[in-house]
Amino acid sequence: MTGGFDRVLVANRGEIAVRVMRACRELDIDTVAVYSEADRDAGHVAYADEAYRVGPARAADSYLDGDAIIDAAKRSSADAIHPGYGFLAENADFAAQVEETAGITWVGPPSDAMEQLGEKTHARRVMQAAGVPIVPGTTDPVTDPEEVAAFGDEHGYPLAIKAEGGGGGRGMKVVHDPEEIEAKLESAQREGEAYFDNDSVYVERFLEHPRHVEVQILADQDGEVRHLGERDCSLQRRHQKVIEEGPSPALSEELREQIGAAARRGVEATEYTNAGTVEFLVAEDLDRDEPLGPETDFYFLEVNTRIQVEHPVTEAITGIDIVKWQLRVAQGEAIAFEQSEVDIDGHAIEFRINAENAADDFAPATGGTLDTYDPPGGIGVRVDDALTQGDALVTDYDSMIAKLIVSGETRVETLARSKRALAEFDIDGVVTILPFHRLMVTDDRFVAGTHTTRYLDEEVDTERIQDAQNRWGTESSESDDGDESTRREFTVEVDGKRFEVELEAHDAPSLDVPDGQGTQPRPERASSETDQTANAPGGQTVTAEMQGTILEVNVEEGDEVAAGDVLCVLEAMKMENDVVADSSGTVTDVRVSADESVDMGDVLFVIE
Structure with a gap:
C-alpha cells in the first residue's frame, strides 16, 4: 500500500494505545479503539474517534481474539491495524491474518519475518549466520x-x-x-x-551478572535498515524491566559501535521491515573503573518484532518519532535519513510507574482509585499515560499506570531532573513504585551505572526499599460498594459500536425512573470471601490474594499437605504465583479447577 491511511485501529489498550493514537492525530489519521468489558471507561476508549467492544475482561476472549479485532476493523472501515506492544503484537499468525484481509494493512513487520525472528530458535540461527555472537544454547526446541x-x-x-x-x-x-x-x-x-x-x-x-542492552532498529520496504542507538535495561526485577535509559552508561564508544553494527547486520540478513529491537546481553566487569571496552563479550538475546515499552527513551535522545515512522513505513514510505544522520543527543531515562508495592516483593495492587493523579512537568519531562484522576484501577491486565521519561544534556543532569520529577509526581489511592524510583535515583550503584540485571533481585537491601515505601508511599483506597452516587454518563452500544452521551453527576441522587423502568443502582453485594467463607466447612481456608486465573491445581480432596506445599498456581498480572498451605493438614474441600478465574478473597481450599 502506498497511499496514506485514513483510519487506524489500535489493537491494544492503556498508554500505548493513546501513544499510537496521538501519532495518528498528528498525521491527520482517524483512530479506532477496541476495548474489553473491563475497559469500558478506559482512557484509550475516550481518546479514540470510535470504539468497539471486542469481548469480556479476560484477555483471551477480547484483546487476544484476532477475529474480533479484525471484525471491528472491518466494521469501522479502518485501513490499518497497529498492535502496540503485548497482546497480539508479536503473533505472526495474527499478522498473517491481517495481511490476508482485503483493504487492511498490518503496521508491523511481515508475518514471515515475525515468524523467523520472533521465534527464538529461528532468530538464533539467523543471527549466527549473519555473524552476530549468540549465547550457547539449543537451536531447536526441547521437549524432554x-x-x-x-x-x-x-x-x-x-x-x-x-x-x-x-x-x-x-x-x-x-x-x-x-x-x-x-x-x-x-x-x-x-x-x-x-x-x-x-x-x-x-x-x-544463563549469564548470572550481565547487562541488558538493546538496539532500536527501523527498516523500510526497500531494504534500508537504520539503528537508532541503544538502551540499557539492566535494572530489572524477576526479569521485568523497571527503569530503562539511553545511551548505556556502561559502554565505550567502540563497544557501542560494535553492538549497533551487529544489530543492523542481523536485521539486514532478513526481510524485516518496520520497527523492532535487537536485544543483547553484555558481560559486565564488576571491578571496572571505566566503560566496557571493545574486547567485552556480548551475545544476541532476542528480537522484539514490535514497538517497545521503552521506545520513548530513544525518541528523547534522537528526536525521531518511532511510531510515526512505523505508520509511514507501513504506507510504503522510504526512510528519509541516513545512518550517519542519526545523532544521539544527551541522555534519557524512563521510569515505569507500576501499581505495585516494591516493599512487598513488587506485589501488584489488587484495586484502588486514583484519588489524586498529578503528574510532573517542566523541561525535559514527558509522561505517557491513559488514566486520569478519579479513575479506578483495572487489575485484569498489566500493572502499569504511566511512564515517566526524563531527558537532559548529560546523565548527571538527567538524574537530577528525574529526582525532581519523581518528587513532583503525586498519586494517591493506588500503591505504586514511585518510592522505589525515588530511592533508585540516589542509589550508589545505579547512579554509578554499574548495576546488572541481578542487582535488584540479589543485592539491594530490602530494608532500604521498605524505608522508601514508608517515607513516600501511599496505600490503595478501598472502593465503597455502598456509594449512593449515580453516574449520568450513558454508554450506548449498537451492534457492538460505542456511542457516548455525556451526562454525569457524582454523589448525586439516583435518577427517578417511573413505573420501575430503566436501571436503578445495583444493591450492595457481599464480597466473594464473605459469601464463600460463610458456607465453608470447618478448618483453615486458603483464599486468593489477588484476582487472576488458576493455571493448575496440585491437590485433591483427602490429600495430606505440609506447610509450604504448593496447592495451586495462580496467574495474575502476567506472573505465576504459587498458592501454598500455611500449615499442615488434610485437604477437605477444593473449590477451584484449572482455567477458572477467581477474585481476591475467593476461597480456594479448605484444610483441616
Whole structure:
C-alpha cells in the first residue's frame, strides 16, 4: 500500500494505545479503539474517534481474539491495524491474518519475518549466520527433561529454559540444578502456551551478572535498515524491566559501535521491515573503573518484532518519532535519513510507574482509585499515560499506570531532573513504585551505572526499599460498594459500536425512573470471601490474594499437605504465583479447577 491511511485501529489498550493514537492525530489519521468489558471507561476508549467492544475482561476472549479485532476493523472501515506492544503484537499468525484481509494493512513487520525472528530458535540461527555472537544454547526446541539435563551436563548451570514466543521474562525459568528441570520445563511450556499460544521452549546458558542492552532498529520496504542507538535495561526485577535509559552508561564508544553494527547486520540478513529491537546481553566487569571496552563479550538475546515499552527513551535522545515512522513505513514510505544522520543527543531515562508495592516483593495492587493523579512537568519531562484522576484501577491486565521519561544534556543532569520529577509526581489511592524510583535515583550503584540485571533481585537491601515505601508511599483506597452516587454518563452500544452521551453527576441522587423502568443502582453485594467463607466447612481456608486465573491445581480432596506445599498456581498480572498451605493438614474441600478465574478473597481450599 502506498497511499496514506485514513483510519487506524489500535489493537491494544492503556498508554500505548493513546501513544499510537496521538501519532495518528498528528498525521491527520482517524483512530479506532477496541476495548474489553473491563475497559469500558478506559482512557484509550475516550481518546479514540470510535470504539468497539471486542469481548469480556479476560484477555483471551477480547484483546487476544484476532477475529474480533479484525471484525471491528472491518466494521469501522479502518485501513490499518497497529498492535502496540503485548497482546497480539508479536503473533505472526495474527499478522498473517491481517495481511490476508482485503483493504487492511498490518503496521508491523511481515508475518514471515515475525515468524523467523520472533521465534527464538529461528532468530538464533539467523543471527549466527549473519555473524552476530549468540549465547550457547539449543537451536531447536526441547521437549524432554533429558534434553535439558544433557545441555546442563555439557555447558553447566545455571541454565535458562525459555518460551520461543516469550519476552520480558515471561515464559523463562532459570534452572540451578538437575532436580529443578522437570518442574521448570513444564512451567515454561505452560506460560508459553498461556501468553503466546506457543508451548515450544529452548535452552541456553544463563549469564548470572550481565547487562541488558538493546538496539532500536527501523527498516523500510526497500531494504534500508537504520539503528537508532541503544538502551540499557539492566535494572530489572524477576526479569521485568523497571527503569530503562539511553545511551548505556556502561559502554565505550567502540563497544557501542560494535553492538549497533551487529544489530543492523542481523536485521539486514532478513526481510524485516518496520520497527523492532535487537536485544543483547553484555558481560559486565564488576571491578571496572571505566566503560566496557571493545574486547567485552556480548551475545544476541532476542528480537522484539514490535514497538517497545521503552521506545520513548530513544525518541528523547534522537528526536525521531518511532511510531510515526512505523505508520509511514507501513504506507510504503522510504526512510528519509541516513545512518550517519542519526545523532544521539544527551541522555534519557524512563521510569515505569507500576501499581505495585516494591516493599512487598513488587506485589501488584489488587484495586484502588486514583484519588489524586498529578503528574510532573517542566523541561525535559514527558509522561505517557491513559488514566486520569478519579479513575479506578483495572487489575485484569498489566500493572502499569504511566511512564515517566526524563531527558537532559548529560546523565548527571538527567538524574537530577528525574529526582525532581519523581518528587513532583503525586498519586494517591493506588500503591505504586514511585518510592522505589525515588530511592533508585540516589542509589550508589545505579547512579554509578554499574548495576546488572541481578542487582535488584540479589543485592539491594530490602530494608532500604521498605524505608522508601514508608517515607513516600501511599496505600490503595478501598472502593465503597455502598456509594449512593449515580453516574449520568450513558454508554450506548449498537451492534457492538460505542456511542457516548455525556451526562454525569457524582454523589448525586439516583435518577427517578417511573413505573420501575430503566436501571436503578445495583444493591450492595457481599464480597466473594464473605459469601464463600460463610458456607465453608470447618478448618483453615486458603483464599486468593489477588484476582487472576488458576493455571493448575496440585491437590485433591483427602490429600495430606505440609506447610509450604504448593496447592495451586495462580496467574495474575502476567506472573505465576504459587498458592501454598500455611500449615499442615488434610485437604477437605477444593473449590477451584484449572482455567477458572477467581477474585481476591475467593476461597480456594479448605484444610483441616
